[in-house]
Amino acid sequence: VSAASSPAGLLRCPTCRRPLADEGRTWVCPEGHRFPVQEGLPLFAAGADEGVFGDYAEHYDAGHGSPWVVEHLLSRRLEMLKPYLPPEAPILEVGCGTGSFLGQVIGRVGERPGSYYHGVDLSPSMLRQAARRLGRSVILAQADGQRLPFADGTFGLVYCQALLHHIHRRLESNLEEMFRVLLPGGVLWLLDSNPWNPLWWYYIIQPYEGDIKQISTRRLAGVLRSLGADRITCSYHGAMPHRLPAGLLTLFQRLERTWERLPGLNRFSTHYLVTCRKGLR
């Protein structure tokens, strides 16, 4: 079976990782694993518990702060991601949710030939929002991060933002999968909330967040080392309250830049960024 017979480019059976054939409302692999397709969205973990996201998908973006603060956060994240975007090899966002960040990435980078942008999430409700927002510019699939529907060595960049605290009970198996689907030399980019920030309990303990626990950079780096990651980096960013009157944004942006330049203090920033590479061997 040639790769070209797969109905959605790089997507593969998450169980045996062989190409999928289109049988109308079902995709099926040569070994007989079957996956329903609803409104164009393949469900590789149909029936999985969406947690709180089934109920909150439509309001999720609004729940994460004042619109101008969210805009600021996303644009800063984009600046941090840009140096790692591969020119040709495809990219994958794990836990893409409603696609708000993926939309920013596509908006800035622009259309790419072939299948470049990919997003997976466990929640079909969140992905339906993403599909509405992003249209055909991106390949979306519902999948469990512990069984990604891609072959080994597919992506030049795999990234996630604000995902790790949601998957704290299965962090190791998720990171192992992200690592598996990376090309040799590919980059894993992980941005999350910093447990050292003293105000996180205020921002993050919200009913819509469900079962969460923050992941320390120490735990994260330990898992990445055990996977054989190369060149692990860690940096701290952000000092912006999530809710703020629009008129104060400029002032707080200035304060944030000052804060980030202060060694010692920036260790308590709102977010951290951890990156690493998959070795060429």
Ligand SMILES: [Zn+2]
């Ligand atoms: Zn299969």
